[in-house]
Amino acid sequence: MHGPRRLARVRVGAGRLARLSARGVATSRSAPVAASISPSSSSRRCIYSAPLRFAAGAPSSSRSFHSSRAAHVDVAAEAAAAAPPPVELSQADLTRLARQRNIGIAAHVDSGKTTLTERVLFYTGRIKDIHEVRGRDAVGAKMDHMELEREKGITIQSAATYAHYRATPPTETRAVSGDAALMDTKGEAPKEDFHLNIIDTPGHVDFTIEVERALRVLDGAVLVLCATSGVQSQSITVDRQMRRYRVPRISFINKMDRQGADPWRVIGQIRQKLRMPAAAVQIPIGAEDEFSGVVDIVRWKTVYNEGEKGIVVREEDGVPAELEEFAKAKRQELIEQLSEVDETMADIFLEEREPTLEELATAIRRATLTCSFSPVFMGSAIKNKGVQAMLDGVCAYLPDPSQVPVTAMDMSKEAIEKAKAAAAEAAEAAAGTASAEAVVTGTPATQPLISLAPASSAPFVGLAFKLEEGRYGQLTYVRVYQGTLKRGTTIFNARTGKKVKVPRLVRMHSNDMEDVDELGAGEICAMFGVECSSGDTFTDGQTSLSMTSMFVPDPVISLALTPEGGEGGKGAGGAISQNFSRALNRFQKEDPTFRVHVDSESGETIISGMGELHLEIYVERMKREYNVPCKTGKPRVAFRETIGARVPFNYTHKKQTGGAGQFGRVVGYIEPMERDEETGKDVAFENRVTGGNIPSGYFAACEKGFYEALEKGALTGHPIQGIRYVLEDGAAHSVDSSELAFKLAVMGSIRDVYRKAQPIVLEPKMKVEITSPAQWQGAVVGSINQRQGLVEDSETRADDFSLTAEVSLNNMFGYSSLLRGLTQGTGEFSMEYRNHSPVVPGVQKDMEAEYAKIQAKKN
Numbered sequence: 001m002h003g004p005r006r007l008a009r010v011r012v013g014a015g016r017l018a019r020l021s022a023r024g025v026a027t028s029r030s031a032p033v034a035a036s037i038s039p040s041s042s043s044r045r046c047i048y049s050a051p052l053r054f055a056a057g058a059p060s061s062s063r064s065f066h067s068s069r070a071a072h073v074d075v076a077a078e079a080a081a082a083a084p085p086p087v088e089l090s091q092a093d094l095t096r097l098a099r100q101r102n103i104g105i106a107a108h109v110d111s112g113k114t115t116l117t118e119r120v121l122f123y124t125g126r127i128k129d130i131h132e133v134r135g136r137d138a139v140g141a142k143m144d145h146m147e148l149e150r151e152k153g154i155t156i157q158s159a160a161t162y163a164h165y166r167a168t169p170p171t172e173t174r175a176v177s178g179d180a181a182l183m184d185t186k187g188e189a190p191k192e193d194f195h196l197n198i199i200d201t202p203g204h205v206d207f208t209i210e211v212e213r214a215l216r217v218l219d220g221a222v223l224v225l226c227a228t229s230g231v232q233s234q235s236i237t238v239d240r241q242m243r244r245y246r247v248p249r250i251s252f253i254n255k256m257d258r259q260g261a262d263p264w265r266v267i268g269q270i271r272q273k274l275r276m277p278a279a280a281v282q283i284p285i286g287a288e289d290e291f292s293g294v295v296d297i298v299r300w301k302t303v304y305n306e307g308e309k310g311i312v313v314r315e316e317d318g319v320p321a322e323l324e325e326f327a328k329a330k331r332q333e334l335i336e337q338l339s340e341v342d343e344t345m346a347d348i349f350l351e352e353r354e355p356t357l358e359e360l361a362t363a364i365r366r367a368t369l370t371c372s373f374s375p376v377f378m379g380s381a382i383k384n385k386g387v388q389a390m391l392d393g394v395c396a397y398l399p400d401p402s403q404v405p406v407t408a409m410d411m412s413k414e415a416i417e418k419a420k421a422a423a424a425e426a427a428e429a430a431a432g433t434a435s436a437e438a439v440v441t442g443t444p445a446t447q448p449l450i451s452l453a454p455a456s457s458a459p460f461v462g463l464a465f466k467l468e469e470g471r472y473g474q475l476t477y478v479r480v481y482q483g484t485l486k487r488g489t490t491i492f493n494a495r496t497g498k499k500v501k502v503p504r505l506v507r508m509h510s511n512d513m514e515d516v517d518e519l520g521a522g523e524i525c526a527m528f529g530v531e532c533s534s535g536d537t538f539t540d541g542q543t544s545l546s547m548t549s550m551f552v553p554d555p556v557i558s559l560a561l562t563p564e565g566g567e568g569g570k571g572a573g574g575a576i577s578q579n580f581s582r583a584l585n586r587f588q589k590e591d592p593t594f595r596v597h598v599d600s601e602s603g604e605t606i607i608s609g610m611g612e613l614h615l616e617i618y619v620e621r622m623k624r625e626y627n628v629p630c631k632t633g634k635p636r637v638a639f640r641e642t643i644g645a646r647v648p649f650n651y652t653h654k655k656q657t658g659g660a661g662q663f664g665r666v667v668g669y670i671e672p673m674e675r676d677e678e679t680g681k682d683v684a685f686e687n688r689v690t691g692g693n694i695p696s697g698y699f700a701a702c703e704k705g706f707y708e709a710l711e712k713g714a715l716t717g718h719p720i721q722g723i724r725y726v727l728e729d730g731a732a733h734s735v736d737s738s739e740l741a742f743k744l745a746v747m748g749s750i751r752d753v754y755r756k757a758q759p760i761v762l763e764p765k766m767k768v769e770i771t772s773p774a775q776w777q778g779a780v781v782g783s784i785n786q787r788q789g790l791v792e793d794s795e796t797r798a799d800d801f802s803l804t805a806e807v808s809l810n811n812m813f814g815y816s817s818l819l820r821g822l823t824q825g826t827g828e829f830s831m832e833y834r835n836h837s838p839v840v841p842g843v844q845k846d847m848e849a850e851y852a853k854i855q856a857k858k859n
């Protein structure tokens with residue numbers, strides 16, 4: 001079963017493995033399973049606080065957040081450089097935090113996230129009854145509270161809630177059978193209960209920012225996968241987002257009741273497509289219609305859901321005889337997978353010893369927390385099966401807030417000065433070597449980092465991660481990272497420096513809220529009446545800490561928007577145009593992927609976003625919430641420009657018009673830059689000027705000039721991406737040089753050499769995934785070929801087939817109605833942005849000619 005070659009892949013302890021092999025330790029195993037699975041006397045605390053391999057600030061577990069434009073943070077350096085938190089956690093904090101989980105439910109469209117969350121709310125007593133998404137009672141699920149969500153049966157905005165849950169630890173026999181009477185309904189949880197903050201996120205890629213900001217502030221996640229469709233395109237996107245923020249996850253294979261459900265195929269896909277070591281911690285009892293429960297192969301128990309809507313969990317010791325062999329094999333597989341990523345489990349494996357229940361559970365927890373493994377649960381949300389067991393997994397294997405390292409930048413003058421001096425020293429030292437490293441100016445790279453501690457007595461630090469316009473003004477969702485947030489106190493906005501009072505503090509339960517007086521570190525809550533922007537950091541004024549913002553993808557699609565009755569000056573200045581701009585301001589404030597600008601050529605208002613659905617929802621909300629119906633233009637894709645070659649520049653900006661002149665000279669080169677997968681960063685300004693030819697006071701202006709130049713490429717007027725600007729030298733004049741002169745010098749230097757750098761026009765390419773009954777396969781493939789798509793993969797199953805293709809977004813307009821027609825309404829498709837790729841040369845030529853014509857008219 002296990003050969004030495006396989007064992008040699010164990011990541012850690014290779015020396016020890018060699019020693020063990022030398023001692024002649026055999027690698028096959030036959031120890032009986034049940035003998036070691038009886039509940040041990042170990043305490044539940046031991047499992048929940050299993051020791052971790054990482055400590056706050058260790059590079060392997062750093063969390064770092066970036067905005068797509070000006071992301072300058074080096075992830076590993078950030079964590080390694082972080083100073084330790086100023087406050088130790090008290091015993092009371094540790095006890096409280098050990099029972100807290102902040103989790104997100106994320107997945108591909110329609111995998112059942114909202115249906116699953118509805119069960120969680122019901123079993124924890126937060127709702128009195130279950131209502132289905134698109135259910136016949138037309139009530140809709142609790143977490144889909146927007147009218148549009150209920151009508152369309154999709155999640156558009158993430159919704160937060162909290163609940164109390166009495167978990168059964170892996171080392172114990174279930175004491176509570178899940179009787180509703182034992183669940184908390186008044187918000188006062190018994191001490192042994194877990195406090196869960198849950199965010200249900202949308203699956204459509206158009207609303208990806210909702211997933212992004214949820215994962216930014218959550219400590220763990222449940223990745224929901226469909227038992228028949230497996231790992232789909234959005235699962236891959238969500239996986240990438242979880243990796244970006246290093247969020248540990250458990251996997252839940254939902255829809256086990258569906259025809260063709262195959263959890264083992266899905267687990268294979270988690271390992272291959274997501275490259276995440278994973279193994280089942282349960283096996284199903286029965287399949288499809290006959291799916292009736294699960295066997296817990298960690299605890300060696302059989303688990304059934306009974307009673308009203310599965311509220312009672314009945315457990316039996318042992319495994320049904322007919323499943324015993326299979327269960328043993330799958331338990332063995334679990335141990336093998338863990339030995340690949342966990343040192344302790346590798347040792348046990350090599351010693352040919354069957355792990356105890358506690359050893360197995362702690363190894364799962366340890367490996368999950370370090371994001372090197374995902375335990376897989378399974379069930380059927382709609383049939384009310386397997387949900388409580390999954391919740392037990394959340395409590396057992398996902399981290400509490402004290403186990404997630406978080407850093408903030410110290411923005412105090414002293415700290416910045418100190419860091420700048422250190423950076424300058426390093427730059428000077430590096431300048432003397434051939435491999436001189438670039439020094440990044442005015443960025444977080446020169447700002448010192450501090451680890452935060454979720455201690456209630458520490459100075460308060462919180463992050464505003466989501467805004468919503470509520471009935472009583474702005475509702476600001478906050479994650480409290482350190483200290484305590486109290487109603488009535490004054491807090492400081494680290495970005496604006498303004499102080500604000502917290503008039504109202506609430507816990508969110510979808511669209512309902514419950515007032516609270518204060519909330520401790522590690523909590524998620526919302527404030528009313530505090531004006532701020534998404535991504536702002538709040539402190540109590542004792543510190544100058546600021547947290548970096550989240551990754552914001554660039555929009556891929558735009559369209560012109562005109563309020564009906566508002567054009568031609570008729571509505572101008574009146575209610576229509578006022579509401580129109582109010583709505584646009586609010587939408588932009590709430591959603592950083594929704595952008596608005598007025599086209600300088602046509603004077604039209606252009607809205608941009610992540611997809612047709614994204615923009616369609618805002619147009620609909622404009623009508624419903626602001627009473628402004630709008631006419632929309634044809635959707636246009638977001639073209640970009642980039643360069644294909646490195647070219648040097650030596651540019652002088654000089655103006656002498658009587659009074660004070662302008663002088664700035666810049667020397668260096670521009671070159672193509674690849675996108676950094678982790679940070680999303682694909683543009684950079686690097687300052688390698690040493691020796692003072694350009695005084696350091698002008699560096700920030702130079703960088704500003706660079707980012708301004710990127711807004712409009714000279715070829716077609718679209719933004720420039722994939723470019724690095726390296727400033728190596730220059731010259732200044734003691735009287736005529738100014739910040740403006742250097743900003744214009746940088747802009748001029750790009751314009752000057754741009755055409756020599758082989759500029760190219762790029763268009764968004766999408767990964768398109770289609771599923772449909774097998775009979776329409778020919779027509780569907782034909783439709784993709786017609787749109788010049790490239791079929792990359794297809795899979796035909798018993799009744800249906802799925803296909804993955806790469807297609808230009810420009811060729812995908814109107815595809816949903818075409819597919820509906822081709823497949824008599826049975827086909828489904830989803831697409832997600834993959835990258836920007838060059839347009840075909842003919843298209844580029846036409847676009848250039850068109851732009852040149854517009855420019856000529858203007859001049």
Ligand SMILES: Nc1nc2c(ncn2[C@@H]2O[C@H](COP(=O)(O)OP(=O)(O)OP(=O)(O)O)[C@@H](O)[C@H]2O)c(=O)[nH]1
Nearest residue numbers: 109110111112113114115154155203255380381382
């Ligand atoms: N057969 C089956 N259907 C399910 C199950 N869970 C959910 N569904 C159905 O799948 C559809 C989508 O469910 P949702 O809960 O809205 O899925 P979602 O992942 O929240 O959807 P989005 O947030 O819009 O991506 C609904 O019609 C559900 O009734 C399940 O366990 N089995």
